[in-house]
Amino acid sequence: xxxxxxxxxxxxxxxxxxxxxxxxxxxxxxxxxxxxxxxxxxxxxxxxxxxxxxxxxxxxxxxxxxxxxxxxxxxxxxxxxxxxxxxxxxxxxxxxxxxxxxxxxxxxxxxxxxxxxxxxxxxxxxxxxxxxxxxxxxxxxxxxxxxxxxxxxxxxxxxxxxxxxxxxxxxxxxxxxxxxxxxxxxxxxxxxxxxxxxxxxxxxxxxxxxxxxxxxxxxxxxxxxxxxxxxxxxxxxxxxxxxxxxxxxxxxxxxxxxxxxxxxxxxxxxxxxxxxxxxxxxxxxxxxxxxxxxxxxxxxxxxxxxxxxxxx
Ligand code: NAP
Ligand code: 8YV
Numbered sequence: 001x002x003x004x005x006x007x008x009x010x011x012x013x014x015x016x017x018x019x020x021x022x023x024x025x026x027x028x029x030x031x032x033x034x035x036x037x038x039x040x041x042x043x044x045x046x047x048x049x050x051x052x053x054x055x056x057x058x059x060x061x062x063x064x065x066x067x068x069x070x071x072x073x074x075x076x077x078x079x080x081x082x083x084x085x086x087x088x089x090x091x092x093x094x095x096x097x098x099x100x101x102x103x104x105x106x107x108x109x110x111x112x113x114x115x116x117x118x119x120x121x122x123x124x125x126x127x128x129x130x131x132x133x134x135x136x137x138x139x140x141x142x143x144x145x146x147x148x149x150x151x152x153x154x155x156x157x158x159x160x161x162x163x164x165x166x167x168x169x170x171x172x173x174x175x176x177x178x179x180x181x182x183x184x185x186x187x188x189x190x191x192x193x194x195x196x197x198x199x200x201x202x203x204x205x206x207x208x209x210x211x212x213x214x215x216x217x218x219x220x221x222x223x224x225x226x227x228x229x230x231x232x233x234x235x236x237x238x239x240x241x242x243x244x245x246x247x248x249x250x251x252x253x254x255x256x257x258x259x260x261x262x263x264x265x266x267x268x269x270x271x272x273x274x275x276x277x278x279x280x281x282x283x284x285x286x287x288x289x290x291x292x293x294x295x296x297x298x299x300x301x302x303x304x305x306x307x308x309x310x311x312x
Contacts, residue, residue, distance in 0.1 A: 055079025
């Protein structure tokens, strides 16, 4: 008898096929009555498949008394109630490392797009403005300073790539790392003060909620740029909008937002802002690898083996 799994949202077709092979899958997002589907699955469902956006609340975990494992399609687990899962002895897995390269590439793409004003240049050509005059000069990134908030797996990949462009790297986190060649700041405002670009790539959740606040943005300053590929919750979004409006912050490259897929209206009209629809890991190759890892973790667990990438 196949184990039963509640799938919170759709995954790539090859992942769904693989899950269908090994599990009886309850498709929660398709249910007109979620509670009824959960009540039907409850006596037997031993797994949840979810993603970083949909997560797994304490209520969802409690709706499934036989739950053993949650497989998250994504590395960030801030939308999963990890404490509650631990209290219920439920294993949580995520998809670390396989997405480092593409997420770091998105940070670099946003860095170049904001400094070289790529999207504005594109609009300049399309609108015919170039026929009347040349666009204003942009900024080089060589010899400029990047402060990384969260020098973890992805942060380190961003640092390596930025170093190739000739940038000077520093980082802020809860502790100094002895095995990296970058300058450590134990104070985020001080790092922002010292940086031309601040790249946020730490986890979301309570500990980092609005950690990029007004003081940090003002320290970054009118010539400074904020790149956020972490979580929308990490940045005080109303303060970001007003800092950009007032020119207290120079520019922003944003992949993530507080209330996705909603984006503050004011940002849409700003030429100094480059926006992405939470797409940093969204390449065919990386999403494929993430999906494979979700399946491998679930298969390992139900084969009586240790999971590959447990959280905590
Ligand atoms: P990771 O390896 O765990 O690295 C996280 C880093 O953040 C660590 O260096 C950690 O350093 C630092 N950190 C943790 N808590 C902190 C705090 N309270 N204050 C300051 N720094 C803190 O994680 P990762 O795999 O690089 O992923 C990082 C995050 O990126 C994910 O959690 C996710 O939210 C986000 N992400 C976004 C996308 C996207 O599509 N935009 C894709 C993938 C990941 P210390 O332990 O020294 O503090
Ligand atoms: C995914 C992410 O887009 O891994 C993460 O933390 O934010 C992204 O890779 C997301 O988890 C899919 O919903």
